[in-house]
Amino acid sequence: MPGEAHITVSHLTMAYGDFLIQRDLDFSVRRGEVFIVMGGSGCGKTTLLKHMTGLKEPVSGDVLYGGRSFWQASEEEREQAKRQFGVLFQGGALWSSMTLAENVALPLRLYAKLGEAEIRDVTAYKLSLVGLAGFEQYYPAELSGGMRKRAGLARAMALDPEILYFDEPSSGLDPLSARLLDELILELRDSLGTTVVVVSHELASIFAIGDRAVFLDAEAKTQLAVGDPRQLRDSSPDPRVRNFLTRGGTDGQAGAAGVD
Amino acid sequence: MAQPATLDPSRADDGVLRVRLAGDWLLANPLPTLEPVLDEIRGATPPRRVEFEAAGLGRWDTALPTALVAIRRAAEAAGVPVSDQQVPPGAQRLLELSFAVKERADARRALVHRTLAEQVGEASLRIWAALLDLVSFIGVCAQSLGRMARGKATYQRSDLLVAIQEAGAESLPIVSLISFLIGMIFAFVGVRQLEQFGAGIYVADLVAVAMVREMAPIMTAIIMAGRTGAAYAAGLGTMKVNEEIDALSSMGVNPIDFLVLPRLVALIVMLPLLALYGSLLGILGGAAVSLVMLDVSFVQYVAQTADSMELSSLLGGVFKAFVYGSLVALAGCQQGMACGDSAMAVGQATTRAVVMGIVLIIVSAAILTVIYITLDI
Structure with missing residues (x-):
């Protein structure tokens, strides 16, 4: 059902040791929307992703999937829950000892009941979706950064996950490839109804694909705003949010903030 | 041939410290020490203001802004205003740039010097911690072997x-x-x-x-x-x-x-x-x-x-x-x-x-x- 909360981040506090990253994050992602986690460098966007995907345990608070607690659940239930989402890591994070085909096939081998021939077909199809048809037998080290990223996406969507997480999808891509990736993200959402969570600070991409967004701030160490990024840009009451979404161009001031 | 860089502070009767900069301030040149200026600023009776005179200044590179930043930081710490109007405009802008973004309050890390005894103590604690890590890793692996025996390991x-x-x-x-x-x-x-x-x-x-x-x-x-x-x-x-x-x-x-x-x-x-x-x-x-x-x-x-x-x-x-x-x-x-x-x-x-x-x-x-x-x- 569209509109209902698919993922809920509830009073989440994150820290490395005693170094606080973000506290009291509280927002929800609706089913079938493209949700952006945005903020300046070093504000903890990627760390938030790690908490949502089960790689790092929160200091306090919880993440709920379809209303069910993720961090209060048992280890086994958590492993189960992880299978409903795919993650595209910043550098692709392909397994370097395997070919692209083996990379995409591994989740299928582990969790889908398919024969070898079917796995080969699904793998070829997923790779062709991201424009890598014919690269089945290449190793990750033989590819460019952008191709690795796309192969990572093919692997992330191998099992048709309900939720796709993207960590800085357009970083390291040329503008054209970045736009193609954005279009692919929208297409996946439209055709499969996938809920998409994107960590990004690329404004062009944020406005192009984001339905709603949360803004994290490194100084305040918490979220400053949640909502439609275009509305936030035009009418957020918080100048820090408007400043970010207009590249520091609010209040008619040109140039970098802080120069006087 | 580069002229040697010089730095010459003099305090006038009105309490203003005038620092005369002359010569070529290049990293490849021997540079004068800043101590005389810093001592004046940090001294018992700090100057009212710090001003620069750069009439005799020749070529300059990073050496000049670096010295100016050090003087300005010392002056700020002592609450003394600094006027850099005489400094070449390029150096002024670089100076502004380096002070434009405030230092992040919790970013700076102190360089801690440890005594030998402290170092030995810390090394011993690290060995103990490594041993504990290994023991807990053995536990994790034993569980994993157990899963393998039951055919449940992936x-x-x-x-x-x-x-x-x-x-x-x-x-x-x-x-x-x-x-x-x-x-x-x-x-x-x-x-x-x-x-x-x-x-x-x-x-x-x-x-x-x-x-x-x-x-x-x-x-x-x-x-x-x-x-x-x-x-x-x-x-x-x-x-x-x-x-x-x-x-x-x-x-x-x-x-x-x-x-x-x-x-x-x-x-x-x-x-x-x-x-x-x-x-x-x-x-x-x-x-x-x-x-x-x-x-x-x-x-x-x-x-x-x-x-x-x-x-x-x-x-x-x-x-x-x-x-x-x-x-x-x-x-x-x-x-x-x-x-x-x-x-x-x-x-x-x-x-x-x-x-x-x-x-x-x-x-x-x-x-x-x-x-x-x-x-x-």
Whole structure:
């Protein structure tokens, strides 16, 4: 059902040791929307992703999937829950000892009941979706950064996950490839109804694909705003949010903030 | 030819400190010390203001703004205003730029100097912490082995077979060479000593017992610590840096089961076999020396060797190799999985894996020897 909360981040506090990253994050992602986690460098966007995907345990608070607690659940239930989402890591994070085909096939081998021939077909199809048809037998080290990223996406969507997480999808891509990736993200959402969570600070991409967004701030160490990024840009009451979404161009001031 | 850079502070009667800058302020030039200016600023009666005169200033590069920043920081700390109107406009702008973004309040880290005693104390605490990490890693691996026994561990059979090939067959050349040479060395020493008593044939006993009980397991284990343990740490560490382990976890795959288990099992199974093989090669090395230096036939030598062998020695040696293999694999995998997030950390993890592996081998060898003697094996 569209509109209902698919993922809920509830009073989440994150820290490395005693170094606080973000506290009291509280927002929800609706089913079938493209949700952006945005903020300046070093504000903890990627760390938030790690908490949502089960790689790092929160200091306090919880993440709920379809209303069910993720961090209060048992280890086994958590492993189960992880299978409903795919993650595209910043550098692709392909397994370097395997070919692209083996990379995409591994989740299928582990969790889908398919024969070898079917796995080969699904793998070829997923790779062709991201424009890598014919690269089945290449190793990750033989590819460019952008191709690795796309192969990572093919692997992330191998099992048709309900939720796709993207960590800085357009970083390291040329503008054209970045736009193609954005279009692919929208297409996946439209055709499969996938809920998409994107960590990004690329404004062009944020406005192009984001339905709603949360803004994290490194100084305040918490979220400053949640909502439609275009509305936030035009009418957020918080100048820090408007400043970010207009590249520091609010209040008619040109140039970098802080120069006087 | 560059003019020497000079810095000349003078305090006027109105309490203004005028700093005259002259010459070429270039990094390649010898630069004047800032102390006279800083001393004036920090002194008991700080100046009302700091001004610069730059009429005699020649060429300048980073050397000039660096000096100006240092003076301005000192002045700010003392609450003295600084006027940089006389400074060249380019240097002024660079100065503004370096003060434009306020220093992040919690970003600066103090450079702490530690005394020798503190360093020794911290190093000891680190060793203790490393030991605790290893013990908890052993626990995690034991759980994983339990899952494997119940058929519930997720790993690829092909990974296990590749690991067995790498730890086993591909180690044969180096194990052959070292074991054969060790056997020869033992035989040389033995022949020299035992010949004096006319007991040369007992070299066969010496070589066989030493190789099977002690030398083959320990030498093979040390070779594998340097060869396979290091490879485990470097391989897993690189996967960690590359987010490959995160990719597994986020897919609901336990990285211990998937990555550590095949490596652990491969080394635990292969090291005893390699040690047995090493014993055989060592005995052959001993035989080669004895045939040349002593008046014995190959058949005699083999018969003497067979006579000296007891099943308990053989099993004792195999058990030692099993223990060493477990320790080397655990040290390698633990260091790899605990690796930091940088290329340098991979190197450190590899070094630590080898050092830890060898230390564990030697310590456990000592403990096992005492146990064997007590049990009369």
